Amino acid sequence: KAGVTQTPRYLIKTRGQQVTLSCSPISGHRSVSWYQQTPGQGLQFLFEYFSETQRNKGNFPGRFSGRQFSNSRSEMNVSTLELGDSALYLCASSFRDRVAHAEAFFGQGTRLTVV
Amino acid sequence: AQKITQTQPGMFVQEKEAVTLDCTYDTSDPSYGLFWYKQPSSGEMIFLIYQGSYDQQNATEGRYSLNFQKARKSANLVISASQLGDSAMYFCAMREGYNFNKFYFGSGTKLNVKP
Numbered sequence: 001k002a003g004v005t006q007t008p009r010y011l012i013k014t015r016g017q018q019v020t021l022s023c024s025p026i027s028g029h030r031s032v033s034w035y036q037q038t039p040g041q042g043l044q045f046l047f048e049y050f051s052e053t054q055r056n057k058g059n060f061p062g063r064f065s066g067r068q069f070s071n072s073r074s075e076m077n078v079s080t081l082e083l084g085d086s087a088l089y090l091c092a093s094s095f096r097d098r099v100a101h102a103e104a105f106f107g108q109g110t111r112l113t114v115v
Numbered sequence: 116a117q118k119i120t121q122t123q124p125g126m127f128v129q130e131k132e133a134v135t136l137d138c139t140y141d142t143s144d145p146s147y148g149l150f151w152y153k154q155p156s157s158g159e160m161i162f163l164i165y166q167g168s169y170d171q172q173n174a175t176e177g178r179y180s181l182n183f184q185k186a187r188k189s190a191n192l193v194i195s196a197s198q199l200g201d202s203a204m205y206f207c208a209m210r211e212g213y214n215f216n217k218f219y220f221g222s223g224t225k226l227n228v229k230p
Contacts, residue, residue: 033216048217090160108157108159109160
C-alpha cells in the first residue's frame with residue numbers, strides 16, 4: 001500500500017511569488033490535513049479537508065489556501081511569499097472515523113525556501 | 116495553556132538501554148487520541164504508537180510502549196533496547212473529539228543514542 005506522497009520534495013522561491021504544493025493521501029483515506037513546521041514555531045496546523053470540503057482552518061493569513069479534489073488529492077497554495085514562509089510543509093492522511101481508529105500518516109514533506 | 120507539553124528538549128541514551136520520553140497533555144474533551152511520531156533528519160513524520168482515551172490498556176508496538184496515566188494526563192513513550200537508528204526527534208501529539216483531524220503537537224524531544 002503506497003504511503004502519503006508529497007511533491008515536490010524541495011522548492012526554492014523568491015519573495016512575492018506564489019507556490020503550490022501537492023499531497024496524495026493513502027488510497028481510501030478521505031481526510032487530508034496540512035501542517036507548517038519551523039524551528040521557531042514548531043508544528044502548526046494549517047487546514048483540514050474531507051471529501052473536498054475544508055472542515056477546519058488554523059490561524060494563518062489568507063495567503064494560505066488549499067483545496068481537495070474528488071480523488072482526495074489535496075493542494076495547498078501560498079501567494080505573495082514572505083521569507084517567514086520558509087518551512088517544512090507536511091500533510092497527513094486519515095481515514096476519518098471514530099477517534100479510536102483514526103490513525104494518521106504523514107508524507108515526507110515539502111521543504112520550501114523563500115529567498 | 117499548551118495542549119501538549121514535552122519538557123525534554125534533548126536526551127541521551129546508551130545503545131541497548133531503555134529510555135522514557137515525557138509528554139503531558141491538556142484537554143477537557145473526554146474523547147481524544149494521543150500519538151507519538153518519530154522525525155529523522157529527512158523530515159518525514161513516522162507514526163510509532165497510538166493511545167485512545169477510552170483504551171483500558173497501555174498501547175504497545177514492538178519496542179515502543181506508551182505509559183498512559185489518564186488521571187495525571189501523561190502519555191510517556193518508552194523505547195526499549197535503544198538502537199542507533201532511534202536517534203531522531205520525537206513528537207507527542209493529540210487529536211480531540213470525533214469531528215476534527217487537527218493535531219496538536221508538542222515541541223519535540225531530540226533523542227541521541229550513543230554506541
